[in-house]
Amino acid sequence: MDLQLSGRVAVVTGASKGIGLATVATLLEEGAAVVAVSRKSSPELDALAGPRLTHAAVDLMDPEGPAMAVERAVEVYGGLDILVNNAGGPPPGVKLPRFAFMTPTDADWLTMFEFNLFAVVRAVRAAIPHLLARGGGSIVNVTTGAVRQPGPMNVDYQAAKAALLNVSKALSEEYAPQGIRVNTVSPGPVRTAWWTEEGGAADILAGATGSDRDSVMDTVAPQMMNLSTGRLVEPQEVADVIALLASPRSASTTGSEFAVDGGFLKGI
Incomplete structure (x- = not known):
């Protein structure tokens, strides 16, 4: 199936490995130009080098970082059609899981929200004017299955991703009339x-x-x-859903959440 992504411009965060790397590769295969955002590159990302791939060495914990990544796409490729906010999980230097509510400190909570929520908010804020200038586009935010099925592990991470789901729903409602679709993908353990x-x-x-x-x-x-x-779950299995949501083939899909979780979510 042709996803009709040829000539589209995408920004993908957390792009040097895992889901982000698989998403970059998939979008490139479908003909898109991609700005791959990560603090540093990787041999796997370098192997995808070509005229339609630009690496933006950006620290998303820097409040200016998300906007810098978006502006890089506009500078190199002339605009923006797709924003994939994949970066998330443990902030730089943090190891998960944490096993109990009492484990994370105030500083841990703040860092977790900075990386998993505020960086996304800043990226979306920077992207929207450029998406509108192209007549619309697609935003895909990566959350977690634990948003719908929370537990005592990683409670700060789950809370940040739950907030991201809420923001995503609100964005989809506000911007759908202007042609911007906003959807979320909720992976299980990948x-x-x-x-x-x-x-x-x-x-x-x-x-x-x-x-x-x-x-x-x-x-x-x-x-x-x-x-x-x-x-x-394998990273490519998540990337395939992200690519479909980024595609014009999903033109009537917005405000939706897609679980790619190996059956983790049991609720209706």
Whole structure:
């Protein structure tokens, strides 16, 4: 299916690995030009180099960072059609999971909201005038399945993403008449660096459960989270949904939330 993305311009945050990297690759395959936003590049991102890919070395924790990323797209490619706010999860230097409400401090809460909510708000604020100038476009915000099925782990992260879902719904209502669609994708546990990096979630859960990192990712975590598929989600599976929502083929889809979570969400 042609997603009709040829010639479109996209900004993708958290683009050097995981869901963001898969989204960049997918949009490029569909003919879009992409500004890939991350603090630093990666060998995998560098391997996608070409005239339709620009890396913006931006720290989204810098209040000016999101606008700098958007302006880079306008500067290089002449406008903006798609904004994918994928960056999120543990802020730089933070390791998750945290196991209880009393664990995060006020500073932890502020940092979590800065990265997972305020950076997105700033990116959207910067993007909207450019999307309107092109007659509309698509914003896709990445949240988490825990928005709908919260638990005691990572409560600050869940709260920030729940706020992002609320903001996304409000944006969709305000800007749909002007041609801007706003949707969210809520992944379950995805086999990304959050899990796989040394000292990441797999190692933390391995220490807590007396298991090993591979068993955590292959068996323990899917069982703990009651995933119907019995496995973690792959980044490409999330990227495919993001690309479809970014596409004009989804012209009547706005204000919607899509779970790509291996059956994590059990509610109706």
